[in-house]
Every structure is written in C-alpha cells, then in structure tokens.
Amino acid sequence: MRKQTTIDLSISLVLVLAFVALPHFYSNLTILFMMAMYMVLSQGVNLLYGLTGYMPFGYVGFFGAGAYGFSIALQHLHFPIVLALIFGVLFTSLVGVILSPLLRLSGAYFAIGNLATSQVIYGIVANSHLQGITGGGDGVDISQYFNQTASYYVMLAVLLVVMVGIIWVKRSSFGLSLQAMRDDSVSVAMSGVNVVRNRMLVWLASAAIAGLCGAIYAWFISFFYPSSVFDVSIGIFAIVFMLFGGQGTIFGPVIGTIILYGIYNVIGVSTPQYFQLAYGVLIVILVMFLPNGVLSLFKRGRRAHGRVLESRPNF
Amino acid sequence: MDMKNKVLVSVVSAVGLAALVAGCGTVSGASGSNGSSSSNVITIGTLYASTGSYATSSMPEYAGLTFWANQVNAQGGVTLSNGKKEKVKIVSMDDQSNATTATTEYNQLITQDKVNVLVTDFGSVLTAPAVPIAQEHKVVLFDQSGTGSNFFTPTNKYIVLTSLQESTLWADSLAQDLIKNNTKNIAIVYADNDFDGTQNNTVVSQLAKAGIKPMIDESVPTSTSNYTTIVHNIDQKNPGAIIELGYQPNDTAFLQAYKASGVKVPIVFTIFPGQLPAIFESQFGASGLAGVSTYPTPPFINVQNVNYGMNLTQFESAFKSAESSLPGHPTGPINFLDVAGYNTGLIIQHTLESAKSLSQSNLRAAVDTFSGKITTLDGNFQINSEGAQVGEALPTGHFVYQNGKLSMVVDAN
Known part of the structure; x- marks a missing residue:
C-alpha cells in the first residue's frame, strides 16, 4: 500500500512538473491554465460523485461564488491576493453550508436541485440591486491585479495539493467509509460511521476546491461578467472529464481532462460542428461500453491477464 | 492498476498532453509576428461565434470584416506608409459565444499565430477576455462593438472602439x-x-x-x-x-x-x-x-459626406454581389452589423496606411492621427484619449x- 502511494505521489509530482515546464515550449498559457484548472475541478467532482455518489450538475455555482468572493475581497476589502484567495474559499464554503440541506436529496433530485441553486446564485450575483457589491451585470474589473504567470503557478500548486489530498482520501479509512456510504449508507451508519458529518465534510471540501478554482480563474482573466463564471458548461466539462477518465479513481479525471480538453482545443475550436458530433458519439460509447471510464480498460486488461495465468496448465 | 499499467498510463498521458498542446489551434494558424508582417501579408486575427446566443450578431460582423479584406486584396492590398502594398489575411477562430473559449483563442492569436492586428468578436461579453490579455501583451485591440465603459481607462492605451459609441x-x-x-x-x-x-x-x-x-x-x-x-x-x-x-x-x-x-x-x-x-x-x-x-x-441611416471607403449605396451593391463568398452566406438585405464589420476593416486600413511601422505602439499612435477626420458609412470616426468611440452618434x-x-x-x- 505504501509503495502504491509513493508511485501515485510520484506520478502527481511529474504531472505538475510537466505543467511547470510546458510554458517554456508553448506560450499560450491560457490553454495550459485551463487544462490544469479542469483537472482540479474534475477532482473536485470526483471527490463528491466518485466517492459519495452525489452528482453536482450545478458545480459551477461554487466556481462562480469563489470568483466573486475573491473579487469582493480585492475590490471592497482591499485584501492582498493570498488573503483574497482564502476569502474566496471561505465564502464558497459558506455558500456550501447554506446549500447543505440539498444533501437530504439524492440521485436525480439532488442533481436538478444543485443545478437550480447554481442558477439562483447566478441570479443573485447578477442582480442590479447588488451592483455596489458584486458589480451586477456590469461585471468585475480587477485588471490592476492581472498576472497570468503568477495565477498559473498558483493553480499548479493547487493541482498538486488536490492530487495529494485525493490520494490520501482514497487510501484512508475516511475514504473507505465514503465509498461504503455511497453503496449503502444505512448499513454504514449502523456500523458507527457518522454519515452526515462525513458527507458534509466532502461536500464542503468539494465546494472549496471549486471556489478556489473560481478565485484563481477570476485572477487569471481579471475581467469578467456573471455569465462568464456561472457558465453551466464549466461544471459540465468537469463532470464529463471525470466520467470519461474514471469516477472514483485517482488519475481518471486527469486522463479525461488531457484527452477531452485536448481534443476540444484541437478540433472543437476550428470545426465545432464535427466536434460536437464527435463528442456526442464519444460520450454515448463511453456510457454504453465503458461506464467506469477509460481507466477501467486497464483494470479489465489486468483481470483478463490474471484469468489467463490461472487457467494456464500447471506443468 | 499495477505499477506497469500506471507507468504506461503516465507515459501515454504525457505524450498525449504534449501532442495535444502542440496541436492546439494550429488549424487556423498563420505566420508572422506582432511587429512585422511576413510574406507580404498582414494578418488580422479575430474571433466569431457560429453558434450560441451571440451568433446572430457575430456572424454578420464577421462577414462585413471578411468583405473588407476581400475588397482590399482585390485592389492589391493596403498601401503602407513606405509605399509598399501588402495583402491582408483574416485568421479566425470560432468561440461559439463562450467567453472561456474566447479567452483561450485570443491568447492563441497573440502568442501562437502572432497576428499583426487583433480584432474582437461581437459585444462586451466576448470582448472582455481580450482587454487585459491585449494590454498585457501590448497589442492594440480593435474593439468592434464591445461598448462596455469599463474597457476604457486612462491606464489602457491598447484599445480602440471602432463601430459603435461607448454604451454610456x-x-x-x-x-x-x-x-x-x-x-x-x-x-x-x-x-x-x-x-x-x-x-x-x-x-x-x-x-x-x-x-x-x-x-x-x-x-x-x-x-x-x-x-x-x-x-x-x-x-x-x-x-x-x-x-x-x-x-x-x-x-x-x-x-x-x-x-x-x-x-x-x-x-x-x-x-x-x-x-x-x-x-x-x-x-x-x-x-x-x-x-x-x-x-x-x-x-x-444614410451617412452623407463619406470621405473614406464606400458609401452606403456602393456598399449595399458590392456586399450583395459578394454574399456567396462571405462566411455564413448572408442573404437578404444588409444590416448594421455587416456595416460595423466593414467599418472596422476601414479603420484598420486607415491605421495601416498611416502608421510609421507595424509595431503596436505605432499602430495605436496612427489611430489618433485620423480620429475625428474621417467619415465612413458608419459616421464620423472619433475616439477619446481612452480609445472609446464618441462619434458615430445613434x-x-x-x-x-x-x-x-x-x-x-x-x-x-
């Protein structure tokens, strides 16, 4: 187990180091930033859905809340960047606490309820009556803090921390309890696990990850409207990348993001019609033949290999 | 997964990441640099939205800009201040009305395609991502119709609103x-x-x-x-x-x-x-x-005393006969956004003709030299010190x- 953890940590470190090196070979920092950001966001979804079974279709609500929490801290509280990022996370966590009754729902009801609440947050932020605080529909201009390079490296640091966190959760008894809760929460509760507390912790951790991503994204672009940071497609992308790679796995969201976001940038931008068709077909194939994601292919291969060894005649 | 598989997945991912990053945006790539043109072609980088909520406004604007480029090239190109004629080439990407995608693509046009001139997509939402990026890279942003007053500040010397008044x-x-x-x-x-x-x-x-x-x-x-x-x-x-x-x-x-x-x-x-x-x-x-x-x-509105580019009658006639060669294949009567795109082209053309060189600071300085002096079919072009359009009254x-x-x-x- 310890050896496995060391390998996982090493791969995570190599991944982040690759991102550190890439700007020296490729100067479009936005693509690299977005790829790292989606990896973190997918891990946030992975934490919630992969380990507890709650599908957050409105995940972008936390992302947008983080972006606005960060901006408010900069513009109105005049915090330095680091404190503003922390404020963004705390603000998102507060939103998470307020929305925690959603956890009483499950399945499709939770997914729809979560989507609806994200739109409610969007509506509140964009409302002209809050213009003095959020900027309302006029958007946010924090361009005096614009620093793409610094925000990129902060995002990489967050990616590393989140990867380490996911590895720890997967290996810990806490993570096992989450997976058990996903399968049968009643039995787990009867075994003495505090189901409500654990669910709440994961919910808040997942919200904080999205909030931190939103805050760094706001810093990265520094000029945005509510529609830019509450764009539902941001949350949907994170979910699809996680599902494609493999839910509940450590590297599934990373693989999913590299493949799908890469494809999106290569062909989705130039020929969106073909891309949407290709994306649609890919997702249908995924759901039908690989419901556990691309990484499950390797597990299948490993099991098949094991069966071959077992059935081999013992001479 | 066992270690062998993990290593395999890591290697495949690393190779995939490198390959994908290398391939990003190359489909519509163009050569050149922000400071000079190459192969006697001046590259004009822009975005358009073929789908989404801004498509109905973005596509006509894009068609108007493309129409201008075709017209200029049919006449042998833009005459630069050194007397040389250079053709223009539109390098475009589809942002699908998505501000996040637009952010990536503006960066692509500046850092990878190294376009000589950067033009925004329609409206403030799709213009906003370009404003800080262009400012950071010191690239003049020809803002077609992003009229948000936040874009125009004394500290930003790299924006010019071409075809509409500032929204205030x-x-x-x-x-x-x-x-x-x-x-x-x-x-x-x-x-x-x-x-x-x-x-x-x-x-x-x-x-x-x-x-x-x-x-x-x-x-x-x-x-x-x-x-x-x-x-x-x-x-x-x-x-x-x-x-x-x-x-x-x-x-x-x-x-x-x-x-x-x-x-x-x-x-x-x-x-x-x-x-x-x-x-x-x-x-x-x-x-x-x-x-x-x-x-x-x-x-x-039929603007009188047009002293630069086609007047409305000439534009209507020429645009209608060029429809089939334009993006989105517009049909029916022309609309304002066709005019706005064409007008942006005219402002770029006059900038290139007036600039001492293709450096971004010279391009921006050139705009000030003719602000208030030219009248196109969109009205009198006049910007204030922050680059906001104050002519072309509605x-x-x-x-x-x-x-x-x-x-x-x-x-x-």
Whole structure:
C-alpha cells in the first residue's frame, strides 16, 4: 500500500512538473491554465460523485461564488491576493453550508436541485440591486491585479495539493467509509460511521476546491461578467472529464481532462460542428461500453491477464 | 492498476498532453509576428461565434470584416506608409459565444499565430477576455462593438472602439426623445448586463435632470426568455412608454410577449430591431414592427459626406454581389452589423496606411492621427484619449408600415 502511494505521489509530482515546464515550449498559457484548472475541478467532482455518489450538475455555482468572493475581497476589502484567495474559499464554503440541506436529496433530485441553486446564485450575483457589491451585470474589473504567470503557478500548486489530498482520501479509512456510504449508507451508519458529518465534510471540501478554482480563474482573466463564471458548461466539462477518465479513481479525471480538453482545443475550436458530433458519439460509447471510464480498460486488461495465468496448465 | 499499467498510463498521458498542446489551434494558424508582417501579408486575427446566443450578431460582423479584406486584396492590398502594398489575411477562430473559449483563442492569436492586428468578436461579453490579455501583451485591440465603459481607462492605451459609441452615450438620444415628447409613466426593463445597464443609467440620469422619474426601472436576468408576466405587470400601471433594453434574444422575447398580450402602449422601444431588421421582420412580419421604436443604424441611416471607403449605396451593391463568398452566406438585405464589420476593416486600413511601422505602439499612435477626420458609412470616426468611440452618434426612430413596405422615421438625433 505504501509503495502504491509513493508511485501515485510520484506520478502527481511529474504531472505538475510537466505543467511547470510546458510554458517554456508553448506560450499560450491560457490553454495550459485551463487544462490544469479542469483537472482540479474534475477532482473536485470526483471527490463528491466518485466517492459519495452525489452528482453536482450545478458545480459551477461554487466556481462562480469563489470568483466573486475573491473579487469582493480585492475590490471592497482591499485584501492582498493570498488573503483574497482564502476569502474566496471561505465564502464558497459558506455558500456550501447554506446549500447543505440539498444533501437530504439524492440521485436525480439532488442533481436538478444543485443545478437550480447554481442558477439562483447566478441570479443573485447578477442582480442590479447588488451592483455596489458584486458589480451586477456590469461585471468585475480587477485588471490592476492581472498576472497570468503568477495565477498559473498558483493553480499548479493547487493541482498538486488536490492530487495529494485525493490520494490520501482514497487510501484512508475516511475514504473507505465514503465509498461504503455511497453503496449503502444505512448499513454504514449502523456500523458507527457518522454519515452526515462525513458527507458534509466532502461536500464542503468539494465546494472549496471549486471556489478556489473560481478565485484563481477570476485572477487569471481579471475581467469578467456573471455569465462568464456561472457558465453551466464549466461544471459540465468537469463532470464529463471525470466520467470519461474514471469516477472514483485517482488519475481518471486527469486522463479525461488531457484527452477531452485536448481534443476540444484541437478540433472543437476550428470545426465545432464535427466536434460536437464527435463528442456526442464519444460520450454515448463511453456510457454504453465503458461506464467506469477509460481507466477501467486497464483494470479489465489486468483481470483478463490474471484469468489467463490461472487457467494456464500447471506443468 | 499495477505499477506497469500506471507507468504506461503516465507515459501515454504525457505524450498525449504534449501532442495535444502542440496541436492546439494550429488549424487556423498563420505566420508572422506582432511587429512585422511576413510574406507580404498582414494578418488580422479575430474571433466569431457560429453558434450560441451571440451568433446572430457575430456572424454578420464577421462577414462585413471578411468583405473588407476581400475588397482590399482585390485592389492589391493596403498601401503602407513606405509605399509598399501588402495583402491582408483574416485568421479566425470560432468561440461559439463562450467567453472561456474566447479567452483561450485570443491568447492563441497573440502568442501562437502572432497576428499583426487583433480584432474582437461581437459585444462586451466576448470582448472582455481580450482587454487585459491585449494590454498585457501590448497589442492594440480593435474593439468592434464591445461598448462596455469599463474597457476604457486612462491606464489602457491598447484599445480602440471602432463601430459603435461607448454604451454610456447610446441612450442620450432616447432620453432626449422622451423628454421632448413629455412622455409620462415611463417603464424601463433592462437586462442585467454591462451593455444594457449603462444605457439604463444614462436614461434614468438624463430623465432625472428633466425632473422625470420612471415609474418602473427594473432589471431582469440576461437569460430571460419570457416577458409575459413583466408586460402584464407594467400594463397594470398604464404606461406611456415601455423601454426594453436587452440583447437581440431579449428583444425578440419581449416583443413576442408584448404582441401576444394585446397590450397597447404609445411608445415601445427596443434596441436591436434597428440593427437586425431582417431577423425581426421574419419573426413579427413587416406590419408587426410598425410603431416599434429603436436606434436606427445604417442602412436606415444614410451617412452623407463619406470621405473614406464606400458609401452606403456602393456598399449595399458590392456586399450583395459578394454574399456567396462571405462566411455564413448572408442573404437578404444588409444590416448594421455587416456595416460595423466593414467599418472596422476601414479603420484598420486607415491605421495601416498611416502608421510609421507595424509595431503596436505605432499602430495605436496612427489611430489618433485620423480620429475625428474621417467619415465612413458608419459616421464620423472619433475616439477619446481612452480609445472609446464618441462619434458615430445613434439617433432614435420608429418603424412605419405603409403600402406593404416597412420604413424608418428618425425621431431624435
């Protein structure tokens, strides 16, 4: 187990180091930033859905809340960047606490309820009556803090921390309890696990990850409207990348993001019609033949290999 | 997964990441650098939205810009200050009305394609991501129609608004028209975005100076697609005018609700019927637009004394005959956004002709040399020290339907 953890940590470190090196070979920092950001966001979804079974279709609500929490801290509280990022996370966590009754729902009801609440947050932020605080529909201009390079490296640091966190959760008894809760929460509760507390912790951790991503994204672009940071497609992308790679796995969201976001940038931008068709077909194939994601292919291969060894005649 | 598989997955991912990053955006790539052109071609980088909520406005603007490029190239190119003629090449990417995608693509145009001239997509939402990036890279941003007042600041020397006034100025004529007619019981409904919010602020403040307070001044989410309840609520208060400020989908949804409700109000104002009349005519019929007030723009306004580029008649004729070669294959009568795209091209052309070199600082300095001196089919081009357009004034007007024909009567300048 310890050896496995060391390998996982090493791969995570190599991944982040690759991102550190890439700007020296490729100067479009936005693509690299977005790829790292989606990896973190997918891990946030992975934490919630992969380990507890709650599908957050409105995940972008936390992302947008983080972006606005960060901006408010900069513009109105005049915090330095680091404190503003922390404020963004705390603000998102507060939103998470307020929305925690959603956890009483499950399945499709939770997914729809979560989507609806994200739109409610969007509506509140964009409302002209809050213009003095959020900027309302006029958007946010924090361009005096614009620093793409610094925000990129902060995002990489967050990616590393989140990867380490996911590895720890997967290996810990806490993570096992989450997976058990996903399968049968009643039995787990009867075994003495505090189901409500654990669910709440994961919910808040997942919200904080999205909030931190939103805050760094706001810093990265520094000029945005509510529609830019509450764009539902941001949350949907994170979910699809996680599902494609493999839910509940450590590297599934990373693989999913590299493949799908890469494809999106290569062909989705130039020929969106073909891309949407290709994306649609890919997702249908995924759901039908690989419901556990691309990484499950390797597990299948490993099991098949094991069966071959077992059935081999013992001479 | 065992270790062997993990290593395999890691290697495949690393190779995939490198390959994908290397391939990003190369489809529409172009050579050159921000400081000089190569192969006698000046690259114009721009974005357009073929799908999504801004497609109906973005595509005509893109067609207008492409039309200009084709016209210039047919004449051998742009004559630079050194007497050399160089052709232009549009390097374009589709942002699908998505601001996040637009952010990536603006960066791509600057850092990978190294275009000589950077042009924004339609509207403030798709312009906003470009503003700090262009400023950071010291690239002049030719902003076609992103009129948000936040973009124009004393610290940003790298933006030029080409084809529309800054949005705080838009509603001046509307407010003056309401004051002149001594309109009572004014109801304003505006979409909560920068473009419409600033216009609302202008109207309200101008009316306040005349001692008029709107009886209703409410915002709605920009995504609002049903105004039925809002229209009925306003009707309860016996309004003298309903001013609806939104993007084209808002205006369509509002007019649909207004027509369906059977409510009759003396003045109904919306923004986009004056810019995209063909779309609204197809939705409501020519007679259905009768009486609707709007901002008339070219071709409803025929600017006189044009001293740079085609006049309206020449443009209409040439654009119609070039339709099949333009993106989106526009059909039917020309609209304002076709004109706006063409006008952006003209401003770029005059900039290139006037600049001492293709360096970005010289391009920006060149714009100041002809600001206020040229009149195109879009009006007098004049920017202030922050790059915001203060010429090209928008009047108000209303549609008239007579003898089966829709026309425009200008009310206030």
